[in-house]
Amino acid sequence: MDYGRKLEFGISVVPEADLFAQTRALVHAADLNGVDLVGIQDHPYQRRFFDTWMLMATLLAETEHVRIFPDVANLPLRPPTMIAKEAASLDVLSGGRFELGMGAGGFWDAIEAMGGPRRSPREALGALEEAIAIIRQAWSEVRSVQFEGKHYRAHGYHPGPRPAHDIEIWIGAYKPRMLRLTGRIADGWLPSLGRMTIDDLAAMQKLIDEGAREAGRDPAGVRRMLNVTGSIGEQPVEGPGLTGSVDYWVETLTKWATEIGIDTFVLWPSIPDERQVEVWGSEVAPRVREEVASQRR
Numbered sequence: 001m002d003y004g005r006k007l008e009f010g011i012s013v014v015p016e017a018d019l020f021a022q023t024r025a026l027v028h029a030a031d032l033n034g035v036d037l038v039g040i041q042d043h044p045y046q047r048r049f050f051d052t053w054m055l056m057a058t059l060l061a062e063t064e065h066v067r068i069f070p071d072v073a074n075l076p077l078r079p080p081t082m083i084a085k086e087a088a089s090l091d092v093l094s095g096g097r098f099e100l101g102m103g104a105g106g107f108w109d110a111i112e113a114m115g116g117p118r119r120s121p122r123e124a125l126g127a128l129e130e131a132i133a134i135i136r137q138a139w140s141e142v143r144s145v146q147f148e149g150k151h152y153r154a155h156g157y158h159p160g161p162r163p164a165h166d167i168e169i170w171i172g173a174y175k176p177r178m179l180r181l182t183g184r185i186a187d188g189w190l191p192s193l194g195r196m197t198i199d200d201l202a203a204m205q206k207l208i209d210e211g212a213r214e215a216g217r218d219p220a221g222v223r224r225m226l227n228v229t230g231s232i233g234e235q236p237v238e239g240p241g242l243t244g245s246v247d248y249w250v251e252t253l254t255k256w257a258t259e260i261g262i263d264t265f266v267l268w269p270s271i272p273d274e275r276q277v278e279v280w281g282s283e284v285a286p287r288v289r290e291e292v293a294s295q296r297r
Contacts, residue, residue: 010037033281039071183211188223
């Protein structure tokens with residue numbers, strides 16, 4: 001299964017306040033070494049973390065090339081009207097370098113402790129669908145946003161500014177209904193290896209494809225992303241994730257691209273140092289692109 005999409009490569013960093021110098025170094029290394037994307041977790045209830053949106057603004061101001069996105073935005077604690085405003089603002093201020101990853105929510109005790117709602121899986125899915133509808137309206141040509149839903153409503157507010165480019169919306173989804181929703185309305189799918197296995201991907205891709213076709217969309221129009229924890233090098237690293245040489249990573253990711261249909265790989269480095277990011281951007285990424293292009297030919 002290969003959807004024929006252009007390949008992209010990213011890294012994901014943790015917004016831990018005490019590790020800001022390390023995070024900044026990793027993101028700058030990504031910006032200098034051809035990495036396309038930087039994702040940042042969004043857990044506002046985590047006491048050790050910065051606010052992700054403030055951190056994204058800071059890092060966008062300090063970089064020139066990478067696109068930055070929440071991996072994924074915590075919808076229950078962030079109203080969709082404000083997500084639309086903040087995302088568009090960051091996109092304009094950065095010259096079109098913001099994308100939007102979104103999740104329906106989790107860790108409900110912590111969300112409720114901050115004054116957010118506690119939602120069932122069905123309610124969380126419905127709220128996500130409503131939120132995306134509002135956000136897309138806010139980014140469109142409409143003079144005022146009008147929406148009446150079960151979870152969210154907007155009664156004639158004037159949106160703006162318009163984003164500098166067509167911001168993509170990527171959904172972190174794992175369950176069947178959420179996967180079909182991704183196929184129907186999202187620009188991309190953003191799961192994490194570890195919450196499911198590589199063997200699960202084929203069945204999950206099928207549900208996304210079904211959702212896309214039901215909505216009259218080409219399944220190839222949906223970006224297929226994967227957060228992958230791991231380290232590049234021969235030195236074994238304890239814990240989950242991939243560990244291996246550059247050759248190992250190239251072989252593995254090429255197979256996942258051409259046989260499973262993944263087009264965007266986001267590395268969560270087990271060894272958070274700049275050299276890992278340099279090798280990822282300057283060695284692994286170009287070789288995977290070459291191998292995939294060769295196999296496609």
